[in-house]
Amino acid sequence: MAEHVRGGNSVATTLTASPHDRFRVKWVPNAMPHDFEVLARAILSGASDAIIAADRDGVITLWNPGAERIFGHPADEAVGQSLDIIIPERLRPAHWRGFSEVMETGQSRYGTGDLLSVPSVRRDGERISIEFTIVPLKDPEGRMTGMVATLRDVTARFEELKTLRRRLAALEPS
Numbered sequence: 449m450a451e452h453v454r455g456g457n458s459v460a461t462t463l464t465a466s467p468h469d470r471f472r473v474k475w476v477p478n479a480m481p482h483d484f485e486v487l488a489r490a491i492l493s494g495a496s497d498a499i500i501a502a503d504r505d506g507v508i509t510l511w512n513p514g515a516e517r518i519f520g521h522p523a524d525e526a527v528g529q530s531l532d533i534i535i536p537e538r539l540r541p542a543h544w545r546g547f548s549e550v551m552e553t554g555q556s557r558y559g560t561g562d563l564l565s566v567p568s569v570r571r572d573g574e575r576i577s578i579e580f581t582i583v584p585l586k587d588p589e590g591r592m593t594g595m596v597a598t599l600r601d602v603t604a605r606f607e608e609l610k611t612l613r614r615r616l617a618a619l620e621p622s
């Protein structure tokens with residue numbers, strides 16, 4: 449949903465996924481030479497964070513270089529597979545329960561900005577810790593078509609925190 453608004457002394461363009469969204473993307477076309485496709489391409493081709501989209505059935509439809517780096521699956525192998533390839537077996541029932549519910553209702557229990565922290569598994573079997581946010585994908589009529597997630601590898605920080613907690617517990621009088 450794009451609209452042009454006058455703010456201050458420049459005309460800006462704002463964009464939201466739906467008219468009810470609280471936060472908006474806002475940019476000044478003349479001050480920014482890039483069009484949306486250039487921006488989208490730059491963000492999606494980054495190798496820092498993983499960006500993964502899935503369709504209504506949880507089949508992977510988008511896998512960016514960050515996902516390849518963090519999870520070890522090349523995009524050619526990951527696209528078309530189930531999200532299960534990154535979800536440890538014991539967490540799959542909870543994930544799919546939540547996923548199906550969001551697909552049916554369009555409502556997530558997680559608000560904008562809420563982080564999900566979960567363990568994950570790489571292609572080589574190594575366990576990692578990730579934090580991620582999810583955004584629903586909807587068609588122009590507002591029907592759910594899938595989800596897109598931005599995921600970050602936080603293993604180093606998580607391990608450091610565990611070590612600090614262990615040390616603190618050892619210092620506390622029993």
Ligand code: HEM
Nearest residue numbers: 502534535539542543546547550556557558566568595597
């Ligand atoms: C390592 C990868 C992942 C793990 C371990 C995982 C695990 C989980 C778990 C445990 C839940 C249930 C949370 C709860 O009940 O509070 C959940 C919910 C969910 N997950 Fe995943 N997930 C992963 C990746 C993804 C990805 C990549 C997507 C989207 C593309 C996704 C979409 C969802 C959705 C939509 C829900 C329902 C949230 C809600 O209840 O509002 N998950 N997941």
